[in-house]
Amino acid sequence: MPRSILHTVNQSPFSHTALEQCIQCYQENDGILLLENGVYGALLSQPLAQKMAGKTCYAITADINARGLPAQPLINDITMIDYDDFVHLSTQYNLVNSWY
């Protein structure tokens, strides 16, 4: 049974390659957590929006709200969570890897 990775991305896909490289290393059963500036990855307008389809994605609510993103078209099926959820989530995956 291959291990599962929770990938955390904290940089915007418009300015950094973190999300792009993360997606290349994503495998079934993995998850992607967008936090800090990574939440710009939740925008429908971001260049890799199509590649997020079918992947298990989470985003930190506080970061989404801070940046005014709820008023913008966002990708479907991103689960909004808080930091307590993040802690719990990290125990549900075998590995956690930060892309920054």
Next chain:
Amino acid sequence: MDISSKKTKKIGVILRQNPYGSNPMAHEALDAVLAMSAYEQSLTVIFMGDGVFQLLKGQNSQAIQQKNIEKKLAAFEMYDINALFVCGTALNQRQLTVESLSVNANILNQPNLTQLLHSQDTLLSF
């Protein structure tokens, strides 16, 4: 309890930083890898993205007053750090070949690289 049967951990270290610049992360990452090798775990080092630039041959960093990354990488062999992998996609994007590299690294295609990451016990990213 048999204290002599230590379970070794598979530690995957991902290096994505450029070798030089205002951020000293590349050097600190290599220092961390060299330090980790003392603990006899199973270390695997994976160069991705701009991290592959650390592997270019013929670096001469004297005039920019930074320590030489190529020289630090040369120490890996001495420390028995031999499981070095390079992302083939990153090399292609930068039009680099195995001849451009200063170390003996295995070039991986994306599926194999993904599999390698998933087979580790712990991942550290620098």
